[in-house]
Amino acid sequence: MKNINKYLQEVDEHIKNKNYNDAFTLCNNILSINSNNIEAIFKAGYCSYKLKKYDISMMHFVRASLLEKFNINKAIYKYYIGRCYDCFGAYKEALEYFKNAYNLDNSNKYYTLWIGITYAKTAVNDIDYNNSLMYLSMSLGSEDYLVYGYIGFCHFQLGNYNKAITYLDKSVKLKDDDYLSRYYLGNAYFIIQLYDKALEHLSEAVKLKDDDFNNWFSLGLLNKVIDENTLSDECFEKARNIALNNDNIEESLNCFIKLADYQNDEYLNYLYLGICYAKLESYKDAMHYLLKSIDINNKYDNNYLAYHWIGYINYMDSEYEDAVKYLEKSVSLNSYNEENYMTFLWIGDCYFKLGNYKKASINLKKSLELKDDEPDAYKVMSELYLKMGMKDKYRHYRNKYKSLIKNDDTDMNDFYNKWNDYFQDNYYTIENSIFENEVLKQKAFENKIDIKKIYNNALGFCNECNEDIVLDESYYNAKKVDISYFINFLFQDINLNDLYNLYSYSTEKK
Template identity: 60%
Template sequence: MKNIDKYLQDIDNYIHSSNYEDAFSLCNNILDNIDINNTEAIFKAGYCAYKLERYDIAMINFLKALSLDKSNINKAMYKYYMGRCYDIFNSLEDSLECFKSAYKLDKSNHYYALWLGITYAKIGANDYNYNLALLYLYKAFGIEDSLLYKYAGYCHMQLKSYSKAIEFLEKSMLLKKDDYLTRYYLGYTYFSVHIYDKALEHLSESLKLKDDEFNSWLSIGILYKIIDEEVLSEECLDKARNIALNYSDNIDYQLECFIKLSEAEENEYLNYLYLGICYAKLESYKNAVHYLLESIEINEKYSSDNNYLAYYWIGYINYIDSEYEEAVKYLEKSIKLNNDEENYLILFWLGDSYFRLSNYKKALVNLQKSLDLKEDEIETYKLIAKTYLELGDKDKYNEYITQYKILSRKENIKIIKNNDQLKR
């Protein structure tokens, strides 16, 4: 490979025809065999990796190009694409810094202003950020991009400038009809100005485009309630609640969802139940108990469902807080209501609570039930052994403590093997 300009032209041709794999390979051939520091090949390798959704590799190349290139125009471009990668990673603060740098280096490129505005809009949270977003979005006017009008509309929606929001969101929709968020923002804005037929139209279209979006189902559920379509409202809010339950890997967002649902449906005990569980998982136990008790009260007033799950979590919270008498009271209630699906953990907590209250016979009964459900649980053997020791039964103590030591040894061997495999 001697004629580097020819190969760079070939790379451009591959990129132009969206053949990013071959373009990426050719970039790496140049860097491996001709010039390891060729900034054009480095950047284009990063660009191809970006288009191929290999964002970590893209970032490595953009950073390397940034360290080698002296041109401010080029540096701005590298920073811009780094910002786009951070945006995909949802690392908005890092993304913002990159777009700021790109814009500072080259104010003539409208896309740098556009993405600076978009990022401020995504960070949002207060009027200052939305107004700052609009400042940069307005600087980007001149490019016909649906994102420009979408986020300008979104910022105006957040600032309650609803007529402006509708104007920009309608323009965005004309450029990109299949964007569910634009439709949702339009629906929400029309809802805010009480034009319910238009709101229903756009919210329904948003759900056709993406049917697992919590806010769309919530909004349309509230809208149906306002226009006295109670059955449809309940169906939509049930759908929103089931979607919220799927966010178990993002408890903060799940909590936000159930706060909104509890405000939309004041007499639905499930909203308060799951709100309490979210607070429990976040270790905000006072709030958790408040909403769990609220769910029990509402459920007993309006529903025939039992409260075993609320009692379960209140019992767990009291167990964690070393309030063993209260733990026993609520855990027993939970088991009584849900006897068909005994959980080895709840029986362990109950057994441990009785042990700490010196009720060793009840401790043994529950610990043995827990062991029957999960016979390899190490801590259960240990606690049963301690209970027999308190009762003065040394033979039983030796039997269970021996089993505890055997299982502990096996677990340690397994951990060592796993660590060895990771090292290899």
């Protein structure tokens, strides 16, 4: 017991200094001595949470919850299980655990705060937003900038823009470096046509986070409305570059749809829209927008990418003659691009399938000259020589292909074996029920355009306004925005607040 108390003191010191790995290791040492030490289990779960190992964190909190007798501590375990579910994006389960925590301890405002936040994140109608407002109003005194920020957000979605401004302004005064508070505050001013205020806050949002598409897009819309067309184009260009670098193709697609709607004379919007559709294998839509980008941009030296992707689509559709036509056009407009190795590979494969072995060989060799470790080029080349009856060359290219793909193979069994060894070395046995959870199994958002129309169609913000704002009828027919792209990041420091210091582990504290 003496050693355990010493270890627990060291754990506290490590946690105080944010040395969560060392603290976690010490917790495991304690659990090797006494596997039912609730304090060590709790702190191991907390350290796992801070290390973003949410599945491991949940297992510890579930274990602690089964052993704990005191409701105030059980509530904390439920709260952290809810936070883990929240990090997995399992908001339904998260809400259930936050409510469980609140039922066990209705004096803790963190629980009502997170119930309110989760309702706001998952809201699909006005009832959900009003539920969020009810719980958020009970949370003042916990993290007030978050409370005010989410209350403002809910009023924004309900169309209560003046109320939204009131609460978002309070949030900004408490924490002036939160870009999303500024973003919504700027958009609320934008909607009620107080453009100076809108410009102030949207500009500040861009300064605080200059890699966010929505910040630049809203600022571009605002500048377009106030006839600052040069600035508007610059903002749209920033937004386009951010969308272009987004690894999530569906999110990029939605961004380019917005840009194409409100900057419809820019061929790049249609080009990238077409590329997104091509990557999503929606070839009909892709072809439509790629051809539209070529139609808008008559400077053919800039259209090589459009021709490249049109050729690719025809190649995937086995339209080899059309594929060759467009792919060769692309190469002729951009002959110095090192990435042309794939274009030459596709051209070579097209000629091979069309029976023109000479041109197939020429283009495949060009591909290998640009990139000599592309397995598919060797594969097609081997098939070509086999067809031509040149067995020695067939074997040469076939062996090269096999050696390259062997080097690329990943042994997933090795990965799982290492993980299993790591788990067995570091964690005690826990109820199998935690592994049955589906979330854990699957773990692994005309020159001047009318302002109301912009917000109805471009941002799609909430259409019901309960305050005295005079808008035309089309405004009230707007659809609500899909906010899944950025709702998870609403108010930046949301994951910094925790209940570690509220945990009670002595009889006196309990």
